[in-house]
């Protein structure tokens with residue numbers, strides 16, 4: 119049985135029932151098997167995608183199978199006896215979420231009916247539940263053929279019913295012409311060792327400060343999106359924590375963040391520093407980046423080297439497997455515009471305006487998060503040695519009043535003696551951090567800010583799973 123949740127056109131609902139019935143017959147699904155299909159908006163599918171797959175991106179369909187089937191293996195109810203709902207005698211075999219606006223956009227893009235697109239997405243989800251996959255090209259072919267077989271047997275075609283060969287050709291031609299009206303949109307992940315300038319570059323590309331920067335290592339702790347928009351482009355840049363030696367549990371969580379950012383990205387910028395041996399840096403990082411994405415090697419900090427030195431090193435990079443090599447200085451803005459144009463070349467193109475985020479948003483993080491990061495940035499700048507790496511800032515209250523914003527924050531450190539250093543003699547240090555942070559936050563929110571900072575100790579929190587969960591720094595794999 120199919121259980122449709124959410125508003126949907128009657129015609130499409132009928133299509134859903136016919137697709138389900140066809141699949142039920144083909145795969146001998148028992149009558150008491152149930153699939154829930156929920157129609158959702160972009161926000162919901164994005165948050166589901168983020169919470170279940172750690173991918174902060176709108177998508178068309180998400181499928182969650184509750185049975186473990188392989189292609190051509192039949193569903194045996196006895197295997198799931200405990201999961202059968204006794205009151206209704208039904209077994210839910212999967213949940214499918216379809217994003218309405220994404221389906222409508224895709225129908226437009228492919229030039230077929232909205233019904234065809236919805237039914238295609240349902241069919242795709244159902245096949246996933248039944249064990250089909252598209253992890254490699256062979257499996258993908260098998261799945262695509264099955265989808266086409268099911269949909270065409272129901273007359274839910276790529277072309278309008280009754281279209282002649284000529285009509286079909288015209289539709290294909292229109293599609294091609296549409297393609298020439300190109301809107302570039304996609305995800306671009308920046309990876310590299312800690313301190314190479316990833317966050318500096320993203321701030322420069324986006325034109326806003328979305329990610330904090332410091333001369334100390336391990337500044338960025340979690341993935342942060344910086345969004346670039348113009349009339350024909352949206353680029354979602356993903357800033358990731360830099361690679362460094364793993365010492366604590368929080369480092370492991372940062373590793374998971376880097377892996378997640380590599381999963382579903384169109385382009386990866388592998389960033390290395392011009393002032394360190396280039397090949398060694400590249401070799402280390404390139405092993406860890408997405409296999410499928412386009413790869414650009416970005417050599418940053420060229421303001422700190424000479425042409426001659428760089429040229430020598432570049433020869434060694436002669437045969438590496440990247441699509442382009444771009445030397446830049448993120449700090450001085452050298453070649454940053456050129457890089458932007460190069461990135462645009464490698465993004466997927468759409469015949470319509472395609473944006474994952476509204477045009478006026480430049481980050482996926484809220485002001486509370488940004489305020490906490492700014493406080494941490496000032497701590498990184500003003501405190502010495504290892505202490506700032508063990509700092510976590512939690513905003514406990516953020517109140518927007520008419521003329522002023524009240525922000526209360528706890529700054530956690532790992533030891534009593536660290537607390538004494540953060541407070542400083544007569545509270546001098548915490549005053550310095552607080553004043554610098556307040557000014558920076560005021561600049562961001564364009565309003566007066568009252569910032570109250572409290573220093574607390576949470577012993578060894580970077581190795582404490584509970585603390586990581588409490589701080590929102592624990593991620594699913």
Ligand SMILES: Nc1nc2c(ncn2[C@@H]2O[C@H](COP(=O)(O)OP(=O)(O)OP(=O)(O)O)[C@@H](O)[C@H]2O)c(=O)[nH]1
Nearest residue numbers: 312313314315316317318332336337338360448449
């Ligand atoms: N000279 C020079 N310094 C730069 C350049 N880009 C970044 N920096 C400096 O390098 C330091 C590190 O920059 P970040 O942007 O925080 O580096 P990151 O790669 O994001 O570091 P993590 O977040 O720790 O991984 C800062 O002091 C920047 O000012 C550059 O092009 N030239």
Ligand SMILES: [Mg+2]
Nearest residue numbers: 316317337338
């Ligand atoms: Mg950073």
